[in-house]
Amino acid sequence: MTSRKSSAWIVLATVMLGALPNIAGAQMSHQHASEAACEETVLRCATKVTPAFAPDGTLWLAWMAGGEISVASSKDQGKSFSAPVQVTRERLNLDWGPDARPKLAIDAKGGIALAFSTFRDQAFNGQVLTSRSTDGGRSFDLPKPITTNNESQRFEAIGFDPAGAVFAVWLDKRNRVPAQQRGQKYDGAGLFFATSKDGGATYSDAQLVADNTCECCRLALAFDGAGHPVVVFRNIFEGGVRDHAIVTFNDLATPGDVHRVSRDDWQIAACPHHGPSLTISSAGTYHVTWYTNGKARKGLFYARSRDGGKTFSDPLPVGQPNRSPSRPQIVAGPQGLAMAWKEFDGQKTSIHLMTSHDDGATWSKPTDIADTADSSDHPLLVSDSRQTYLSWMTKADGYHFQAIEGEP
Amino acid sequence: MKRYLLAALVLLATLPSALAAGEGAPKPFERGSWQKLLHAHAGHPTLVHFWGVTCGPCKVELPQLGRFMKDHPDIDVVTISADLVPNLPEATRSMLDQAGLASAENWIFGDGFAERLRFEIDPAWQGDIPRTMLIARDGTITTIEGSAEIADLNKWSEAQAATIR
Numbered sequence: 001m002t003s004r005k006s007s008a009w010i011v012l013a014t015v016m017l018g019a020l021p022n023i024a025g026a027q028m029s030h031q032h033a034s035e036a037a038c039e040e041t042v043l044r045c046a047t048k049v050t051p052a053f054a055p056d057g058t059l060w061l062a063w064m065a066g067g068e069i070s071v072a073s074s075k076d077q078g079k080s081f082s083a084p085v086q087v088t089r090e091r092l093n094l095d096w097g098p099d100a101r102p103k104l105a106i107d108a109k110g111g112i113a114l115a116f117s118t119f120r121d122q123a124f125n126g127q128v129l130t131s132r133s134t135d136g137g138r139s140f141d142l143p144k145p146i147t148t149n150n151e152s153q154r155f156e157a158i159g160f161d162p163a164g165a166v167f168a169v170w171l172d173k174r175n176r177v178p179a180q181q182r183g184q185k186y187d188g189a190g191l192f193f194a195t196s197k198d199g200g201a202t203y204s205d206a207q208l209v210a211d212n213t214c215e216c217c218r219l220a221l222a223f224d225g226a227g228h229p230v231v232v233f234r235n236i237f238e239g240g241v242r243d244h245a246i247v248t249f250n251d252l253a254t255p256g257d258v259h260r261v262s263r264d265d266w267q268i269a270a271c272p273h274h275g276p277s278l279t280i281s282s283a284g285t286y287h288v289t290w291y292t293n294g295k296a297r298k299g300l301f302y303a304r305s306r307d308g309g310k311t312f313s314d315p316l317p318v319g320q321p322n323r324s325p326s327r328p329q330i331v332a333g334p335q336g337l338a339m340a341w342k343e344f345d346g347q348k349t350s351i352h353l354m355t356s357h358d359d360g361a362t363w364s365k366p367t368d369i370a371d372t373a374d375s376s377d378h379p380l381l382v383s384d385s386r387q388t389y390l391s392w393m394t395k396a397d398g399y400h401f402q403a404i405e406g407e408p
Numbered sequence: 409m410k411r412y413l414l415a416a417l418v419l420l421a422t423l424p425s426a427l428a429a430g431e432g433a434p435k436p437f438e439r440g441s442w443q444k445l446l447h448a449h450a451g452h453p454t455l456v457h458f459w460g461v462t463c464g465p466c467k468v469e470l471p472q473l474g475r476f477m478k479d480h481p482d483i484d485v486v487t488i489s490a491d492l493v494p495n496l497p498e499a500t501r502s503m504l505d506q507a508g509l510a511s512a513e514n515w516i517f518g519d520g521f522a523e524r525l526r527f528e529i530d531p532a533w534q535g536d537i538p539r540t541m542l543i544a545r546d547g548t549i550t551t552i553e554g555s556a557e558i559a560d561l562n563k564w565s566e567a568q569a570a571t572i573r
Contacts, residue, residue, distance in 0.1 A: 033436065035520040097462060098535065122499065124462040215464060270554035271463045272536040291534060293553065298532075324527060326534055344523045346531075375520040395520060 035096075035375045037395045041066035041086065044398055047096070047375075051382045051391040051401070054106035059384075059401070060137065062102040062114060063393070067091035069102050069116050073137055077389070078401030087131050087140040093119045095126055095154055098273040099218035101377075107160045110136050113200030115146065115156045115168060126154035128170050132200035146194060147206045149174045153192075155275070157221035158200075159229070165252055166196040167229045168203060169219055175211055188236045189215035193229075195252050209247055209255040212236045218275030224248060225284050230309060232261065232278045232288055241267045244276050244290050246309040262303060262315050264294030274326065281332040284308075285359050289318065289328035289339060300325045300341055304360040319343055319352060319366070333383035338404055339363070340379040340390060348373045351392060353404060369404070372397050434500055436518025437488055442528045445486065445515075451545055453568035454484040455561065458539040460491030461499045466538045469555045474508025476558060480565050485509070489516040490526070490537055545571050 038045035046063035053059055059074040061081070068088040072081040087102075094100075095117035102116040112133040120127040129143040146168060147153065156170035171189040179186035191213045194203040214234035222230050228249045235245035235258070244261040261276075276290040286305040292298065301315035319325025323343035330339045336357040343350050350371040354363045370379075370392060377393035381404075392400045445456070457473055459466040477485040487509055489500045500516055519525055526533045530551065533539065540552040542564050550564070 033518045033520055035522075119462075124499075216462075268536065268554035269465045270536045270538055271460075271465065272534070274534055274536070293532075293534070293536070322531065324523070324531055324534065342523075344527055346524070346527055349523055375522065 035395060036065065037398075039066055041068045041070055041084070043070075043072065043081070043084065046377075046393050046399070047395075048101040048377050049380075049391065049393040049399055050101050050103060051380060051389070052104050052106060053382060053384045054110060055108045056110065057384055058106075059382075060104055060106060060112065061391075062087070062104040062116075064094050064096075064102055064116070067094060069094070069114070069143075071104065071112070071114070071133075071137055071140070074401075077384070077403070078391075082137075085133075085137060085140065087114055087116075088143060095119055097154070097216065099155065099216070099275050101218075103156060103158050105159050105166065107164050107199065109164075111199040112137055112140075113158055113160065113166045113196070114140065114143075115158045115200075116143075117154050117156060125152035125173075128153040128156045128168075130158075130168070130196075130200055130203065134199065141201065146170070146203050147172070147192075149206065151177065152189070154189075154215070155218050157219045157231070159221050159223060161223055161229070161252060162227035164199075166200045166203075167193065167221070167223075167252060168195070169193040169209070169221060169229070169231050171213065171215055171219070171233075172206065173215065174206075175208070186212070187240065188212045191219075191231070191233055191247075193231075193255070204253075207253070210235070210245075210258055213245075214242045214272065216271035216273055220276045220278035220288070222278045222280045222286075224280050224286075224308070225282075228252075230278065230280065230286065232276045232290075234272065234275060234290075235260075239267055240269055241265055241294075242272060243292065243294065244288070246278075246286070246288070246305075248309050259309050259311075261288055261290070261312050262292070262301065263296055264292035264301075264315075265296045266292045266294035268293070277329045279330050279332040279337070281337065281359055283359050286312075287330050287332065287337060287360050288312070289330045289341075291326060291328065300328045302328075302330070302339065302360070302363075313360075316363070318354070325352075327378040329379055329381045331381040331383055331388055333381075333388035334386060335388065338381055338388045340369075340381050342376075342379060349376055351379045351390065353390070355404070370400055370402070434487075434489060434497060434504070434514040434516035437515040437525065438518050439524065439528070441515065442525075446543070446547075449484050449486070449543065450547065452484050453482070453545050453565065454486060454543040456486045456488065456541040456543065457556075458488050458490045458537050458541075460489055460537050461496060461503055462491060463537050465555045467503075469538050470503060470507035470509065472558050476561055477509065477512055482569060483565050485512040487512055487514050489514075490522070490535065490539075491517065544568060 046065040049063040070084040072084045128146040131143040151174040172192040176186040191209040192206045217234040220232040274291040300318040303312040328341040372394040374396035380391040542550040
């Protein structure tokens with residue numbers, strides 16, 4: 001045995017020693033610790049799946065699996081899907097926060113705008129990246145930052161306005177640094193927005209809607225009858241109260257006044273990881289659902305506004321309080337309103353549904369429409385021109401896309 | 409040659425377990441861990457702190473808890489990282505070290521079905537962090553949502569000390 005050989009063995013042993021704990025760790029996370037069923041980039045391994053219908057009725061999904069963002073489409077309401085196309089070019093440290101997910105929107109010409117967040121450093125500072133497809137989803141531009149600023153950004157939301165511009169809104173911590181340099185405390189993050197006139201290839205400079213909003217909850221975005229963006233977000237009101245607020249834009253570049261959705265009085269210096277949902281019905285009514293653990297009320301709630309978000313109805317409790325109701329979603333579809341949320345009974349997570357056919361004045365009794373006995377994504381609702389569907393990714397049972405039954 | 413191979417194999421067999429049991433490595437918090445934890449600390453005043461590496465308020469509070477633990481050796485301090493991510497253990501451990509909590513009893517959520525873990529701890533908890541549970545000698549639990557005021561923790565620990573006199 002030569003010394004060269006022996007050192008080769010030591011190198012090999014060292015490599016194996018280095019690799020082994022990681023293998024053990026990967027196997028463990030594969031089975032229990034991970035929210036994912038598997039580690040590849042296919043839909044079955046996804047932890048977050050976001051659906052969107054194109055104006056032509058094609059269903060598009062964007063999902064997060066194996067550290068990458070992929071997209072596929074379905075012409076038969078989710079029964080079969082096209083071969084997936086990867087938007088990302090490499091495995092990224094994607095934002096895995098409970099309220100983070102890829103977003104996509106499709107315009108009348110079939111252009112696709114897409115956005116998602118990554119953790120850019122070891123301190124978990126976020127970065128919002130955007131991409132687009134101009135060839136019907138066959139390929140996507142290389143994802144690039146939505147803004148040149150390097151402070152933390154997360155929780156983007158995007159949509160096409162009726163004129164075909166992309167509106168993007170996100171949470172951004174850029175104003176924290178100058179505030180701290182002035183010796184001032186800066187809670188939360190700023191709500192920022194930008195627009196794209198070229199289908200999501202380039203975005204305008206970021207502009208501020210409001211400072212000091214809650215930094216760790218998803219945003220809800222919808223467009224009113226005039227095509228103006230409306231955003232619901234968890235704000236930080238005076239005294240550190242993390243209740244919901246709403247802003248309706250006067251046009252794509254001009255945010256209107258911020259109004260309060262509800263006085264829940266949830267004073268908490270914490271990350272609720274639990275954002276709101278918004279939909280606007282054809283009557284112009286705003287419908288909002290949210291979670292709170294405030295002094296005034298605790299649990300899931302629904303309220304509507306018939307004056308463009310200036311005032312809201314008394315909050316209606318949603319779900320069974322002893323079943324940990326969470327992750328509410330609401331959508332105005334062609335057959336009325338539908339609201340879905342999660343409940344947990346100690347063993348399994350179930351998805352509950354209520355519908356309203358009078359613009360939110362009254363609601364049906366909740367029904368249990370799906371369940372799973374392991375981790376799952378939020379239940380999402382999406383509508384085409386005919387009906388509303390539940391989109392729900394589960395670890396144990398894969399991806400569900402089901403029409404909501406029982407509507408007249 | 410064979411001797412080297414044998415030595416390498418012995419090392420291979422022993423090292424992963426030695427690493428897994430390394431000083432300060434957070435233990436996986438799984439189904440049933442909560443009841444075990446309560447049982448293990450029964451009769452001892454215990455502070456259980458839930459946190460996560462991406463949570464802004466947690467970054468501020470963690471070093472304060474490190475000092476609290478140093479100042480209150482009679483209180484059992486337990487931390488549970490309630491975030492979920494495959495590559496989290498290193499970041500978790502490093503933040504605990506920096507906060508002076510390496511010698512606390514440290515856990516990390518080790519089951520992707522976080523709803524079930526949270527339900528076992530408190531069915532009303534939706535996952536917001538930080539969150540602190542103060543478990544008195546008699547088992548009474550006081551839950552503090554969000555960042556705890558250190559003055560409140562001091563007051564509670566003084567009350568606990570008084571119960572043995």
